[in-house]
Amino acid sequence: MALLQRPEGRRLHPVTPWRRAWAPMAALFAFAAQDPERARQGVESLTAGRLLAVLALLLPAAAAYGFLSWWMTSYTVTETELRIRTGLLFRRVAHIRLDRLQAIDVGRPLLARVVGVAKLKLDVVGTDKKDELAFLGERDAVALRAELLARAAGMAPEAAAEVGEAPARELVRVGTRMLVVSLLLLGSVWGSLAAALAVPLLIWWASGSLWPALAVAVPLLSGVWRSGVGRFLTEFDWVVAESPDGIRLDHGLLDRAHATVPPGRVQAVRIVEPWLWRRRGWVRVELDVAAGGNEGGLLLPVATRETARGVLARVLPGLDPAEAAASLVPVPRRARWVVPLWWRGYRHGVTQTVFASRKGLLCRTLSLVPHAKVQSVRLTQGPWERAFKLADVHVDHGANGTVAARLRAVEEARAVVAAQAGRSRTGRRRARPERWLT
Amino acid sequence: MSQLTGGSSGGEAGRAGHAGEAGRPEDAGRWRGVERGLLRMRRTxxxxxxxxxxxxxxxxxxxxxxxxxxxxxxxxxxxxxxxxGAIARNWASWRYSERDDDLLIERGVVWRGLTVVPYGRMQLVEVTSGPLERHFGLARVQLHTAAATTDAHIPGLAPEEAERLRERLTELGEARSAGL
Structure with a gap:
């Protein structure tokens, strides 16, 4: 049958259809949620015989759907791209150019870890969502990632298939104790916990009935869970390692994730210092990688300044956060009329390698963009800023982000824009090639 | 080149003073304005x-x-x-300059903006012209870089000038192209 002809290429792990079997169930739930009254009547009229009949109909349908969609999915690796074929009726072929590959993640959710499978997520410039291959056998996933990275690096195709995993050298491992203390020192965790306790109590006191209070408490508590316990679960045992393929990130307690960021893909770096961390000299480091990136772009959930400095020097050669921090210059005093109080937080500086900008009073964020990654430079000035002869400088980078040096004196801002254009040009000339082994 | 920019010569002469106050004196002579047709279109x-x-x-x-x-x-x-009056002031504020390595676009009266796009960073140069713009003999050039936040467009160019700009930018972009 031509319609169901198996597409060429390698196929996914046979466990995959079971994941798909959830789709009809989800459709049923969506139907029930949309029309609860009819769903209730439906449930009441159910007898054992009817239930069995429905199940007898649904289960094979779900199984058939799962099997067919697995049957019709395949992938091939060619010299320049990875092709993923999907679709039962509407066939879709995703062509993923390997030289545009920004990052590869191997994800192992808890259930998948039990079965021994993993999914491979690919970050490519120009695709909206992450294209993923779910699920592959664990060994296949690791081998495929090694092969894709080798090809992306520009290795010969014959050699690329059997290079195997490149050796990794561990740079940092975040201790559990440090992670717990750092999360306990976050204002947002305590703030959401206080809100989750206070708001339902207030509502209970005001309305005198328990149900509305509970209805409010549930989403608030889930917020606490996400910002506290959820973060602990994902950031548990965070390992940063270095390999010829780039930076490797391993983390997670229940769901293990394993991300690889090839060299030269980092567009911008953010060093975040929450208020209570500052005395201990702790920082969080985030990365911006073109095309989304891993888990909100976290590089280090918590580390001392010295450790962060060492890791950043590996991620972006020549980058020294201490030097960037030393180059920061405060904004003119008259800026207090434009942004009261918070004007003190804005600072800007330039070093040989990066454009640096800091903002925030309590939680300081230092953003660094390498000159070579700057896509365009903008100067903007609103009417209120013009009255005080101030202007903002924006630097756009390839990860769809902007780093702004706000509230600079207008002559200085013009000079910065002119100089930045020149710096980005010379910075690019020194940049590494796209295929990093060629 | 002179016949291409002839249409906007009146506008440029009117803004000679404006161009003189540019940040970098050596570039002052190379600023170009947009067509008078844009003013007419917006006023219409x-x-x-x-x-x-x-x-x-x-x-x-x-x-x-x-x-x-x-x-x-x-x-x-x-x-x-x-x-x-505001349309006239805004129209007069639009200007662009092709430097050796980058394109400068300046605009705005109340909210001012200056955008610098290095040629090597351009991914795509787009020339569009809607029915109304065509009636007034105008075209619009939009530059795309890998950053979606880059807001670099020039409205109200003569179609020949837009064509010329596209050709030149594409050529320079290829010559100076760099990866992400």
Missing amino acids: LLTAVSVPLVAVLGPVLWLAAGPWWAVLAAAPAAVALWGW
Whole structure:
């Protein structure tokens, strides 16, 4: 049958259809949620015989759907791209150019870890969502990632298939104790916990009935869970390692994730210092990688300044956060009329390698963009800023982000824009090639 | 080149003083403005909206609420009058300059903006021209870089100038191309 002809290429792990079997169930739930009254009547009229009949109909349908969609999915690796074929009726072929590959993640959710499978997520410039291959056998996933990275690096195709995993050298491992203390020192965790306790109590006191209070408490508590316990679960045992393929990130307690960021893909770096961390000299480091990136772009959930400095020097050669921090210059005093109080937080500086900008009073964020990654430079000035002869400088980078040096004196801002254009040009000339082994 | 920019010569002469105050004196001579047609198009649009609005709103208020209420119709008229001048100031503020390595676009009166796009960073140069713009002999050039936040466009160019700019930018972009 031509319609169901198996597409060429390698196929996914046979466990995959079971994941798909959830789709009809989800459709049923969506139907029930949309029309609860009819769903209730439906449930009441159910007898054992009817239930069995429905199940007898649904289960094979779900199984058939799962099997067919697995049957019709395949992938091939060619010299320049990875092709993923999907679709039962509407066939879709995703062509993923390997030289545009920004990052590869191997994800192992808890259930998948039990079965021994993993999914491979690919970050490519120009695709909206992450294209993923779910699920592959664990060994296949690791081998495929090694092969894709080798090809992306520009290795010969014959050699690329059997290079195997490149050796990794561990740079940092975040201790559990440090992670717990750092999360306990976050204002947002305590703030959401206080809100989750206070708001339902207030509502209970005001309305005198328990149900509305509970209805409010549930989403608030889930917020606490996400910002506290959820973060602990994902950031548990965070390992940063270095390999010829780039930076490797391993983390997670229940769901293990394993991300690889090839060299030269980092567009911008953010060093975040929450208020209570500052005395201990702790920082969080985030990365911006073109095309989304891993888990909100976290590089280090918590580390001392010295450790962060060492890791950043590996991620972006020549980058020294201490030097960037030393180059920061405060904004003119008259800026207090434009942004009261918070004007003190804005600072800007330039070093040989990066454009640096800091903002925030309590939680300081230092953003660094390498000159070579700057896509365009903008100067903007609103009417209120013009009255005080101030202007903002924006630097756009390839990860769809902007780093702004706000509230600079207008002559200085013009000079910065002119100089930045020149710096980005010379910075690019020194940049590494796209295929990093060629 | 002279025949291409001939259409906007009047506009440029009128802005000689403006161009003189550019940040970098050596580039001052190379600033170019946008076509007068853009001013005409925007003023036509303003008239097409405001005149019928005032013409309908005035009599309707007069009949429905009384003669004093009809004075309210003067509000859109006043806004339109202010807009007439504001459009001219905004039009005069648009200018661009092709330097050796990058393109500069400056715009705005109340909210000012200056955008610098290095040629090597351009991913795509787009020339568009809608029906209204075609009627006024205008085209619009939009530059795309890998950063979606880059807001670099020039409205109101003569189609030949837009074509020339596209050719030149594409050529320079290829010569100086760099990865992400």
